[in-house]
Amino acid sequence: MASATAVNPLLQISFQIPFDQIRAEHVEPAVDELLREARERLDQLTSDPAPRTFANTMERLDRLTERLEYAMQVTRNLEALATTPELRAANNAVQPKVSEFYSSLPLNEALWRAVQAYSETREAAALTGVRKRFLEKTIDNFRRHGALLDSAGKQRIAEMDVELTKLTLRFSENVLDSTNQFELVITEEARLAGLPESARAMARASAASKGLEAPSWRFTLQGPSYLAVLTYLDDAAFRRQVYEAFVNRATDEKFDNLPVLTRILELRREKANLLGYRDFADLVLEDRMAQTGARAQEFLLDLERKTLGFFHRENEELTAFAGQTALQPWDIAYYAEKQRAALYAFDEEALRPYFPLESVVSGMFEIVQRLYGIRVVEKAGAPVWDPEVKYYEIHDDRMSGNTLLGAFYADWFPRENKRAGAWMDVLITGGVLSGLREPHAAMICGNLTPPVDGRPSLLTHREVQTIFHEFGHLLHHCLSGVEMRALAGVNVAWDFVELPSQIMENWTWERDALDLFARHFETGSPIPADLFEKMCAARNFRAANAQMRQVGFAIADLALHREYSPQRDGDLLAYVRAILQRFSPAPLPERYGMIASFTHLFANPVGYGAGYYSYKWSEVLDADAFTRFRDSGIFSRDVGTRFRENILSRGDSEDPAELYRKFMGRDPDPNALLERSGLLTAAQ
Numbered sequence: 001m002a003s004a005t006a007v008n009p010l011l012q013i014s015f016q017i018p019f020d021q022i023r024a025e026h027v028e029p030a031v032d033e034l035l036r037e038a039r040e041r042l043d044q045l046t047s048d049p050a051p052r053t054f055a056n057t058m059e060r061l062d063r064l065t066e067r068l069e070y071a072m073q074v075t076r077n078l079e080a081l082a083t084t085p086e087l088r089a090a091n092n093a094v095q096p097k098v099s100e101f102y103s104s105l106p107l108n109e110a111l112w113r114a115v116q117a118y119s120e121t122r123e124a125a126a127l128t129g130v131r132k133r134f135l136e137k138t139i140d141n142f143r144r145h146g147a148l149l150d151s152a153g154k155q156r157i158a159e160m161d162v163e164l165t166k167l168t169l170r171f172s173e174n175v176l177d178s179t180n181q182f183e184l185v186i187t188e189e190a191r192l193a194g195l196p197e198s199a200r201a202m203a204r205a206s207a208a209s210k211g212l213e214a215p216s217w218r219f220t221l222q223g224p225s226y227l228a229v230l231t232y233l234d235d236a237a238f239r240r241q242v243y244e245a246f247v248n249r250a251t252d253e254k255f256d257n258l259p260v261l262t263r264i265l266e267l268r269r270e271k272a273n274l275l276g277y278r279d280f281a282d283l284v285l286e287d288r289m290a291q292t293g294a295r296a297q298e299f300l301l302d303l304e305r306k307t308l309g310f311f312h313r314e315n316e317e318l319t320a321f322a323g324q325t326a327l328q329p330w331d332i333a334y335y336a337e338k339q340r341a342a343l344y345a346f347d348e349e350a351l352r353p354y355f356p357l358e359s360v361v362s363g364m365f366e367i368v369q370r371l372y373g374i375r376v377v378e379k380a381g382a383p384v385w386d387p388e389v390k391y392y393e394i395h396d397d398r399m400s401g402n403t404l405l406g407a408f409y410a411d412w413f414p415r416e417n418k419r420a421g422a423w424m425d426v427l428i429t430g431g432v433l434s435g436l437r438e439p440h441a442a443m444i445c446g447n448l449t450p451p452v453d454g455r456p457s458l459l460t461h462r463e464v465q466t467i468f469h470e471f472g473h474l475l476h477h478c479l480s481g482v483e484m485r486a487l488a489g490v491n492v493a494w495d496f497v498e499l500p501s502q503i504m505e506n507w508t509w510e511r512d513a514l515d516l517f518a519r520h521f522e523t524g525s526p527i528p529a530d531l532f533e534k535m536c537a538a539r540n541f542r543a544a545n546a547q548m549r550q551v552g553f554a555i556a557d558l559a560l561h562r563e564y565s566p567q568r569d570g571d572l573l574a575y576v577r578a579i580l581q582r583f584s585p586a587p588l589p590e591r592y593g594m595i596a597s598f599t600h601l602f603a604n605p606v607g608y609g610a611g612y613y614s615y616k617w618s619e620v621l622d623a624d625a626f627t628r629f630r631d632s633g634i635f636s637r638d639v640g641t642r643f644r645e646n647i648l649s650r651g652d653s654e655d656p657a658e659l660y661r662k663f664m665g666r667d668p669d670p671n672a673l674l675e676r677s678g679l680l681t682a683a684q
């Protein structure tokens, strides 16, 4: 196969990625070759007899897997965007080898000795800035993987990791199997009263796919089916049956996650203790903004206190609207939808004509040009994986000479060979590497409403927010000027990474920004004032309930990972139910096993475990940071420049709390989020 490697397009990092030439058969040989190369580079690094320097140790470590990463990112995204059975098989074949290699790095003793030896040099002691941070973070990472433990301790960590991988996999399999084992088939149309036609069609299609004879409608516990039933179906007994099945997934004998969950918690605690931490939350939060479980908890309790009064009021209003004395959990979404319709008479569909995709995208480019002094230009002729894909360059108006900061691909519409959802992903990390500026490359993808019947793609407001959100992540990557690859762009703390993305969504709620791009696709007129008002009013409908729900999950997550002891606290489901009751608008059923299907927390060895608070944490950051723009004018170049220089271009080159302070001049203040959600009283 020697001749094949000579033409394998995955072996060479190329800024113009030859997407049109990459084939499934390139993947395995390229990855095998690049893994071999990474191992060889690792050997060269660790066995180098020369005195340890930043260049021969840390820089080599930072670029150790650069070529492998490139090949993997290109392959992974190609599989996600233009899959074929061959590409999927090739991707599945290489994934385990590559992740095994990555997870072996922090356990590699020779590498640890090399980094340690370097850290004791005079050069290391004199490091400053991002280089200093890179060394410290590398050492911390080794330590958190057990590098300081004796051999028995290391052995135990390895055993626990293996067991955790198996358990978390079983956890998600149980959720999937238990979700899929439920079905409710209806044959009398009268029982579907209240359900909209789209949901009926979905249920009919589901019945047909199982070979059931018409007329029949099949309901499942998959998100769209479950939500439609709980939101619209008139028959309360029907709703109750589906609700109870949903919240008790993976708690029956056949797919019981309770023992799995208990063991995961036990292992996570043992691992944290062995590494010298009080609990799992303190272990995983150490290098995030919150730093400790106690601080994350304090943050949540503060939000709970501030939201509580609004929460009670919303619930009283809903009960009064429903004309019932006590609402049940399966009644909430149903009456809330009726109340929403009565209060706002607002149909999201009415906004679509004002959001043609092309206009939204060019308006967004205009906004970032005003704010950050960057120009986004479409370029024809780049090789792509589908004719619908567009290719853009980002230029810096502040630079002279070569102004190219980066380039990106945009792939917006659903296709059969493409995954669901929206995402930004990195292809090439450039920035200022070894003193030279190299452009970044990335991609931004969605599954937006496609053009139909000669009409352009007309988006919902939610879709517009999605585009802005993912473009925020993209800017965080493409504007990065960080010297170390490991700390560049979006490689930041989990509770910080959504700041650049979420802040972008704010512009989609501002009249002046909307007027740049929200234009009727036929008449060119802006969104009428009354429609805009309705859209803003509906935004905060039952905001306190939404907030309490998220805070409740986050508090339960921390309680399980910080406090729960089976000996002292007894039954785990009852323990979690008691916590979540505080955050529920209706009394929870006696049997309430939501936690047994909470894949965010338990379907991964780490995942969102002890990190669910990050959702609210980053919302606080984005709402607060946006007030600077709002107060100085939402197109302020001054504030934009400060945001670019302190946040967007800085990656993880400095403590994120410090970066935030440099931008804001102070620590984050949760009141901005409360105000944006309509949950602020004068007293706060």
Ligand SMILES: [Zn+2]
Pocket: 469, 473, 498, 501
């Ligand atoms: Zn995001």
